Amino acid sequence: MKKVNLYIFLTLCSFAIFLLTTPSKIKAEVVDxxxxxxxxxxxxxxxxxxxxxxxxxxxxxxxxxxxxxxxxxxIVKADRLFPRHRFKDVTGTAVYQLRQKKQLDWDTSLSKYYPQIDGSKEITIRELMNHTSGLINNDRPFEPLRGQKAQIAYMLKHLKYDHTHTWDYQDVDYEIL
Known part of the structure; x- marks a missing residue:
């Protein structure tokens, strides 16, 4: 009987802890x-x-x-589409799925795919995902680039490596992925 009471007590305590630690939904505040x-x-x-x-x-x-x-x-407008920003979610998911299938490792060197990039031996997939690669490309084309080859060529031409490996949000990290 003591064991049954103990199990019931532990179950109730576990349920109470679950209820107390589950975050409640928070509505966004109205912006005046x-x-x-x-x-x-x-x-x-x-x-x-x-x-x-x-x-x-x-x-x-x-x-x-x-x-x-x-x-x-x-000029950026609210009704203009920006598909490349949507690709970051897809890219991150694809990389994660490749990692789950053991087709890619977080510590794989960038030099395996882009040996021509300065510092590629020191840069890993993990660093590209975390924006700690040290790669910088703040240059933007004046007109849309046509096709993947043109995009890669433009990226490689304007890419810089600062050797720091500290967090710095750069589009180029996901462009490479």
């Missing part, structure tokens, strides 16, 4: 007009050419835009 103006000012002051989507009244999305460029073709 003053905060929207502050966000707009932030984008202006930091020269951000982009779009910010925030939660408005009654859960309706509010778009905050800032056109910080002299080239009208490069």
């Amino acid at each position: 007009k003053q905060t929207q103006h502050q966000l707009q000012d932030y984008m202006k002051n930091h020269h951000i050419n982009g779009v910010m989507l925030v939660n408005g009244k009654d859960g309706k999305p509010v778009t905050i835009e800032n056109n910080e460029t002299t080239n009208k073709d490069q």
